Amino acid sequence: MGISTFALDQNRAPIHEALEQFRRIRVVPFDVPGHKRGRGNPELTAFLGHQCVGVDVNSMKPLDNLCHPVSVIREAEQLAADAFGAAQAFLMVGGTTSAVQSMVLSVCKRGDEIILPRNVHRSVINALVLCGAVPVYINPEVDTRLGISLGMKREQVAKAIAAHPRAVAVLVNNPTYYGICSDLREIVRMVHAAGMLCLADEAHGTHFYFGKNFPVSAMAAGADMSAVSMHKSGGSLTQSSLLLTGPNIHAGYVRQIINLTQTTSGSYLLMSSLDISRRNLALRGMKIFERVRMLAEYARSEINLIGGYDAFGQELVDKDAIYAFDPTKLSIHTREIGLAGIEVYDILRDDYDIQIEFGDIGNILAYLSIGDRVQEVERLVSALAEIRRRFQRDPRGMLSQEYIDPEVVATPQEAFYAEKISLPLRETEGRICSEFVMCYPPGIPILAPGEKITPEILDYIEYAKAKGCSMTGPEDPNIERLNVLQ
Amino acid sequence: MELWFSENHTEDVKLSLRVNRQLYSKRSDYQRIDVFDTPEFGRVLALDGNIMLTERDEFIYDEMIVHVPMAVHPGIAKVLVIGAGDGGVVRELTRYEQIKRIDLVEMDELVVEACRQYLPDNACRLDDERVHIYFENGLKFIRRCEEEYDLIIVDSNDPFGPSEGLFTREFYGNCYKALKKDGIMVNQQGSPFYAEDAHAMQRSHKRIASTFPISRVYQAHIPTYAAGYWLFGFASKKFHPIDDLDSTAWNAHHLRTRYYTTRLHVGAFYLPAFLERMLEEVE
Numbered sequence: 001m002g003i004s005t006f007a008l009d010q011n012r013a014p015i016h017e018a019l020e021q022f023r024r025i026r027v028v029p030f031d032v033p034g035h036k037r038g039r040g041n042p043e044l045t046a047f048l049g050h051q052c053v054g055v056d057v058n059s060m061k062p063l064d065n066l067c068h069p070v071s072v073i074r075e076a077e078q079l080a081a082d083a084f085g086a087a088q089a090f091l092m093v094g095g096t097t098s099a100v101q102s103m104v105l106s107v108c109k110r111g112d113e114i115i116l117p118r119n120v121h122r123s124v125i126n127a128l129v130l131c132g133a134v135p136v137y138i139n140p141e142v143d144t145r146l147g148i149s150l151g152m153k154r155e156q157v158a159k160a161i162a163a164h165p166r167a168v169a170v171l172v173n174n175p176t177y178y179g180i181c182s183d184l185r186e187i188v189r190m191v192h193a194a195g196m197l198c199l200a201d202e203a204h205g206t207h208f209y210f211g212k213n214f215p216v217s218a219m220a221a222g223a224d225m226s227a228v229s230m231h232k233s234g235g236s237l238t239q240s241s242l243l244l245t246g247p248n249i250h251a252g253y254v255r256q257i258i259n260l261t262q263t264t265s266g267s268y269l270l271m272s273s274l275d276i277s278r279r280n281l282a283l284r285g286m287k288i289f290e291r292v293r294m295l296a297e298y299a300r301s302e303i304n305l306i307g308g309y310d311a312f313g314q315e316l317v318d319k320d321a322i323y324a325f326d327p328t329k330l331s332i333h334t335r336e337i338g339l340a341g342i343e344v345y346d347i348l349r350d351d352y353d354i355q356i357e358f359g360d361i362g363n364i365l366a367y368l369s370i371g372d373r374v375q376e377v378e379r380l381v382s383a384l385a386e387i388r389r390r391f392q393r394d395p396r397g398m399l400s401q402e403y404i405d406p407e408v409v410a411t412p413q414e415a416f417y418a419e420k421i422s423l424p425l426r427e428t429e430g431r432i433c434s435e436f437v438m439c440y441p442p443g444i445p446i447l448a449p450g451e452k453i454t455p456e457i458l459d460y461i462e463y464a465k466a467k468g469c470s471m472t473g474p475e476d477p478n479i480e481r482l483n484v485l486q
Numbered sequence: 487m488e489l490w491f492s493e494n495h496t497e498d499v500k501l502s503l504r505v506n507r508q509l510y511s512k513r514s515d516y517q518r519i520d521v522f523d524t525p526e527f528g529r530v531l532a533l534d535g536n537i538m539l540t541e542r543d544e545f546i547y548d549e550m551i552v553h554v555p556m557a558v559h560p561g562i563a564k565v566l567v568i569g570a571g572d573g574g575v576v577r578e579l580t581r582y583e584q585i586k587r588i589d590l591v592e593m594d595e596l597v598v599e600a601c602r603q604y605l606p607d608n609a610c611r612l613d614d615e616r617v618h619i620y621f622e623n624g625l626k627f628i629r630r631c632e633e634e635y636d637l638i639i640v641d642s643n644d645p646f647g648p649s650e651g652l653f654t655r656e657f658y659g660n661c662y663k664a665l666k667k668d669g670i671m672v673n674q675q676g677s678p679f680y681a682e683d684a685h686a687m688q689r690s691h692k693r694i695a696s697t698f699p700i701s702r703v704y705q706a707h708i709p710t711y712a713a714g715y716w717l718f719g720f721a722s723k724k725f726h727p728i729d730d731l732d733s734t735a736w737n738a739h740h741l742r743t744r745y746y747t748t749r750l751h752v753g754a755f756y757l758p759a760f761l762e763r764m765l766e767e768v769e
Contacts, residue, residue, distance in 0.1 A: 302626070352656050375651055378625040383656035385629050389663060 008082045010282035014075040015275040018063050019055045032058050057268055066266030067259050076275045083282040084209050085219045086244035088251040093270045094262055096203045097123040099227035099243040102258045103199050108133035113167035115160045118406060119149040122436055125412050125448045132413040136164050139405055141321035146333050147362040150321040151182030161194045169197040174205050174218055177442045179329025180322050184221040200226040206234040207328060210285030213293055215324035224248050235370040236277035240270040288370055293327045295377055296368050302381045308337040308388050330366040338393035340467045352383040358441035361399055399463045407452040415450035420483045428453045431484035436473030439464055491522055493537055495712040496680045503527055509604050514596040516648040521604040529605055531572060533643055537710050539572055548574035549746040550706045551718055555637050555670045557736035557751055558725045562636040568624040570641035571597035573609035580611040581741055588617045595621045625651045631664035638665060640673035645686045655693040662697050668724040675703060678761050679713035692768035694721045702727050703765055704754040728752055
């Protein structure tokens with residue numbers, strides 16, 4: 001795929017251009033924001049720079065309005081749709097969380113069933129709390145050595161569809177946080193044959209749209225909607241994201257759904273960052289992500305030379321539960337050196353000034369993207385070699401399990417809003433949880449509202465806490481108590 | 487006509503040298519490389535606009551980074567030099583017959599090319615048969631080494647550019663691993679005078695001191711470096727830089743030097759009070 005395959009002129013960046021024009025004409029602001037191009041807040045201006053605060057402006061005719069785009073934002077969305085091969089694209093300013101939620105809320109109503117893998121991001125289950133849809137979980141396969149959950153097998157998806165013929169949609173992670181993909185093309189075919197819609201969480205898959213050595217993207221696979229984290233591998237500002245839709249989706253209705261929860265003061269910093277990043281990816285993405293892929297392959301081979309670590313990759317692919325692997329993901333299994341991933345994560349930060357994306361019980365993930373260079377990769381590899389030399393210990397007795405099969409007793413919405421009581425952690429065994437418990441990142445719930453609390457889950461929570469995982473979700477910030485149904 | 491080269495030592499201080507002419511200017515994959523001819527300092531090598539060496543005062547740096555460890559550890563035979571593509575450190579090392587092998591790891595091939603062409607007094611011994619040049623990232627090279635070297639000399643440029651990786655704890659840790667049980671690491675440690683430099687110096691000292699059982703700092707006066715005042719780090723698994731100084735043995739080499747003497751050796755480790763306090767803060 002080259003530049004010529006686009007229908008529109010991808011050199012354009014309409015929001016960016018409109019802001020540049022706006023800056024030149026020096027409009028006198030008697031509107032919000034009240035800092036008035038930074039004059040009213042000199043400390044903020046000194047910190048962020050004139051350039052930045054000068055374009056922190058409000059919706060107005062020449063700059064369009066995110067709630068009802070008719071000019072430059074609309075053009076930017078059309079360009080984004082063209083670049084990503086979608087029928088329609090929506091600029092999102094509430095993070096990919098808002099894109100995922102809008103996607104789910106667009107297709108589900110109260111009582112509708114939606115088929116999804118249990119290792120979804122919390123934003124998916126949040127959407128179910130909001131709309132009252134019923135999750136039908138497909139238990140992902142688990143790699144017991146690595147302790148990570150994988151993709152969904154075709155056969156399991158087929159079984160779930162057959163058992164729940166009235167479900168409205170199937171949601172697929174493309175890829176998972178660790179870079180693992182299901183057979184998306186085949187799943188889309190099965191889902192459409194059953195008259196359902198296929199949704200994709202592509203929070204970690206922006207680059208799939210711009211490279212030949214990557215797993216298939218949701219739009220190319222024929223999925224109906226996808227949430228794409230431009231701010232992750234795509235290079236836009238944190239909190240900016242894209243929602244893509246295919247030809248079967250009514251765009252006007254999706255816009256209404258987005259406007260239920262999205263701000264009416266969409267940030268032009270975020271929107272222009274999406275516009276400029278889209279242009280960059282359309283024009284140069286193939287080359288950029290090929291470099292990222294090579295860098296990740298290099299890092300993997302160097303890390304595997306150290307010994308003890310397993311920087312896993314394509315060799316895992318089994319064409320089913322691991323249908324494909326995202327080669328830009330640098331996931332490293334650490335348990336063989338006797339350290340939990342979260343311990344390596346902490347040592348990297350505290351001793352070596354290296355911040356990685358996350359560490360879980362058995363693995364770490366270093367996020368490689370558009371901005372990485374080989375110098376920093378050398379530092380990461382050398383630091384890992386040092387950590388092994390200094391801290392390696394006997395791995396016996398370390399917990400490996402990452403995924404615990406949940407028993408869903410109530411819908412997320414029922415459980416979240418039900419009458420509840422707070423109990424000390426260990427006394428919650430056998431009760432129904434009314435809140436989320438997760439390590440963040442990655443933000444995949446260990447417990448979601450409506451799930452039964454088992455001794456294995458409690459062991460896992462305590463182990464993860466003891467190893468230093470940062471746990472979030474419950475009302476009690478120390479996770480010493482949980483809210484359960486009365 | 488007046489032609490001047492200026493280097494900012496801080497936002498508010500700069501050093502300027504009058505330039506006769508520019509001899510070389512190229513951009514490599516890593517940095518911009520320039521060689522100037524100047525009336526006062528002779529030829530000058532600058533990387534990304536920072537002076538790396540001048541013909542006039544390079545002897546101070548190269549002698550101090552080489553002869554100090556050589557006078558302490560009598561058995562040095564295998565040496566790793568990281569950075570130093572100009573060849574000055576290698577030139578001093580090749581003066582010792584006892585040294586059997588010198589591995590030089592320089593990230594940027596163009597630096598060596600420029601120095602071979604325009605700084606022959608520095609690059610003159612790069613073709614010595616004991617010298618093996620590797621154009622590679624220093625961090626990567628040293629990851630593969632275990633108990634191999636008697637001496638490692640880290641001749642990096644400043645910690646804010648492409649050499650940043652050579653000021654990290656992972657690098658010093660890998661040096662420790664690459665050294666034999668009685669090995670020594672000497673590194674250029676920056677300047678303690680201006681605040682930003684001082685902070686970087688403290689950070690790297692802290693990292694070295696937490697990696698090696700013996701870690702001391704020594705000083706020299708180098709006119710073209712920031713504040714004219716420069717530090718080196720001496721880190722070692724066994725040898726103490728003053729207690730184990732063997733003046734008789736070193737003087738028996740009969741090396742003619744312009745800066746280093748075994749008397750100065752001891753003095754170089756006696757530091758001003760403000761610097762002692764800075765180091766203690768992080769030890």
